[in-house]
Amino acid sequence: MNYPKIAVLTFPGNNCEAETVRALKNQGFQSEVFLWNREPNELETFDGVVIPGGFSFEDRGRSGIVSSQEPIFQTLQKMANTNTPILGICNGAQMLIESGLILSDNNNIPAIALLDNKRTNEQGEIIGTGFYHSYRTLKSVNKKTPFSNFSENIHIPIAHGEGRFTLTPEMEKEVIAKNLIVFTYINNPNGSFQNAAAICNPKGNVVAMMPHPERNTNGDPVFASLWNYFQDAENFELNNQTVSVPNFANIESEKLNSQEIIVLVRLKISDKTEKTFENVLGLKDELLRREKWGFILKNAEKKSTAEKITEIAKIIISGELVNLNKQWVVMKIDGEWYDWNEESKFEKNKSRFNENDCFIVEAKEDFKGQEKQEHLSHVLPECPIQNITFGIYWEVPANKKEEYINHSLFSSRVGNIIKIF
Structure with a gap:
């Protein structure tokens, strides 16, 4: 047999x-x-x-x-x-x-x-x-x-x-x-x-x-x-059905909240996920991946840029958000980019991001952001944060954003949203 x-x-x-x-x-x-x-x-x-x-x-x-x-x-x-x-x-x-x-x-x-x-x-x-x-x-x-x-x-x-x-x-x-x-x-x-x-x-x-x-x-x-x-x-009688699946429409993106402070975190060593997707997409050193944390501060409209920077710096120094021994940190606040320097301070970014060639993928149900917000509210006295979001920042080859906002970098149809600057 x-x-x-x-x-x-x-x-x-x-x-x-x-x-x-x-x-x-x-x-x-x-x-x-x-x-x-x-x-x-x-x-x-x-x-x-x-x-x-x-x-x-x-x-x-x-x-x-x-x-x-x-x-x-x-x-x-x-x-x-x-x-x-x-x-x-x-x-x-x-x-x-x-x-x-x-x-x-x-x-x-x-x-x-x-x-x-x-x-x-x-x-x-x-x-x-x-x-x-x-x-x-x-x-x-x-x-x-x-x-x-x-x-x-x-x-x-x-x-x-x-x-x-x-x-x-x-x-x-x-x-x-x-x-x-x-x-x-x-x-x-x-x-x-x-x-x-x-x-x-x-x-x-x-x-x-x-x-x-x-x-x-x-x-x-x-x-x-x-x-x-x-x-x-x-x-054997299989299910043998026909299902009509409409073609996936063009992705609708959302603008980032203008009140949101963006903190981007990148590994100091090679990012394995970034390199893996370069291989999948047939690219060579053309992708850049960062974790993105977004913050809405309490009473943000009443605070100066300097006050906002001070409050975010306290969170960075706490070690609850990033490991400064392993990760680089940059921040966008009130329209300006800042680097975290060796003196444990933010300073204005010397190189400019090309925001036309980047996007952020966020979950519609942002459990990671919710979890981090609850955690910080417990461990930081008088936590100044009203809301936290989490996502993945992708920087892609010039003029190819639409091409690479696809199923590989973005869980299409359900589950995720694209946000742009």
């Missing part, structure tokens, strides 16, 4: 490949780790693909975005078009979402995003964000995929920081109507829409699943379902 052969497609930083191979072999499959940099056409000799969890490329930028740009995904697209079963688990699911293999427009811009977790209590108050590990019970709500054709609930681990399936209201209706939700949480751990734990492509052969069925035997029904699929694949 020729047993089905499943590739466990692994990228630098994935760390669940051994458990995934074991779970597949326990069901009778032939399975092996397939490294991302092997000849892509070799992947087509396999009957199915599972992309395991982990932290590929250190989750630089957004989880899964860098891996999804690798050439091997062109082969995955071809295989998906021929009904090959493909399962992405956790980080693998993030890659499938970012690649557009689950749901995208004609330009391959994803129609789904996986955003930071948002845990809430019964009153709707946020009690936690970011990475979360727990066990959750899942229910299969769509039997028309190779991975979900079973009735029993499964109790398996979750371990992720960006696992909240998010769509525009229009696409939410499409996903529900076309039955693209595959598994749902009995008790939602991350704020995912409709309690979604896994979503499939319209055909149903590609599934992005955030929980980990490979980590214990409770998840065996997922792999047993795949085994049963191969026993009668020709007669």
Whole structure:
């Protein structure tokens, strides 16, 4: 008997490949780790693909975005078009979402995003964000995929920081109507829409699943379902839906708040995320990335520029915002740029920023800014800050801002906004 052969497609930083191979072999499959940099056409000799969890490329930028740009995904697209079963688990699911293999427009811009977790209590108050590990019970709500054709609930681990399936209201209706939700949480751990734990492509052969069925035997029904699929694949009824995804419109940017003081923070050593995106975009030393903190001071309209500088300097010196041993700091206040010098003071910037070639990406739900504001209000007596925002500042090659405000540097369609000077 020729047993089905499943590739466990692994990228630098994935760390669940051994458990995934074991779970597949326990069901009778032939399975092996397939490294991302092997000849892509070799992947087509396999009957199915599972992309395991982990932290590929250190989750630089957004989880899964860098891996999804690798050439091997062109082969995955071809295989998906021929009904090959493909399962992405956790980080693998993030890659499938970012690649557009689950749901995208004609330009391959994803129609789904996986955003930071948002845990809430019964009153709707946020009690936690970011990475979360727990066990959750899942229910299969769509039997028309190779991975979900079973009735029993499964109790398996979750371990992720960006696992909240998010769509525009229009696409939410499409996903529900076309039955693209595959598994749902009995008790939602991350704020995912409709309690979604896994979503499939319209055909149903590609599934992005955030929980980990490979980590214990409770998840065996997922792999047993795949085994049963191969026993009668020709007669298996896939989801086979058609979903209309409108092409992503031009990005609408917002002007920065004129009252906002901008503090940009850059590593003194090489920024790995910056260099990684240069490689992804085919650039060489042409990007510049900084973390951006924005401050609205209390009673700002009554304060002079010198008073504002003094208050921000106190925050910088506190060490709560930046590590001055590792990071450079510049600030824009009242229309002027300032450098932080070796005398622990701000001085006017000697070189000017070209604000025509830069932009700032901010989350619509700015948990990091909220968290920092709450922290500073506790640790700094008489904290002068009314509001804090966080984002990523990108400086791009001259006259190419529109070209590079794209899916790589910007989580398009949902989740983020662009701000310009």
